[in-house]
Amino acid sequence: MCNAKEHGLSRRQFGFFGLSALGLSASPQKAVAAEIEALALTCIDHRLVDDGVRFFDNLHLTNEYDQVALAGASLAGVSPKFPSSNAAVWDHVAIAKQLHHISKVIVLDHRDCGAYKVAFGKDFAAAHDAETAQHKKVMLQFQATLKQKYPDLGSEFYLMALNGTAERVV
Ligand SMILES: [Zn+2]
Known part of the structure; x- marks a missing residue:
């Protein structure tokens, strides 16, 4: 026995x-895999955890998104400096799609990001427009990779300031 x-x-x-x-x-009650709208990819930065939750609440996505937090957010998906993060991002897009039938990925970057400083060896905080342009470049790269892997998934890319306000970049 x-x-x-x-x-x-x-x-x-x-x-x-x-x-x-x-x-x-x-x-x-929640055991059945639900259909939800999005997978959210955010940075790990402690300063913006609460603002991140509020941001997704304002998109009317409260408890309606899966979430991955990895240093650099968009950068985590595509930077050769963070290969294990690259793998984690795309694994989780696949998991969220399979389990919860997401229709899009929402990426929330933020200003003064330590991961961006590591990847590009520059402090962008003093140069607002250059910082936005650098994020946009990485976001477009992420979007191209996503389209290649999952042509059926949409995407939105935002950049959050340290005061918690966010603008859509891509
Ligand atoms: Zn960051």
């Missing part, structure tokens, strides 16, 4: 972890 508890996990616990690994909630 095999007692599951002897293996350290009961069947019930295993089921819970199995669902969690797929990103699905263990609560019965």
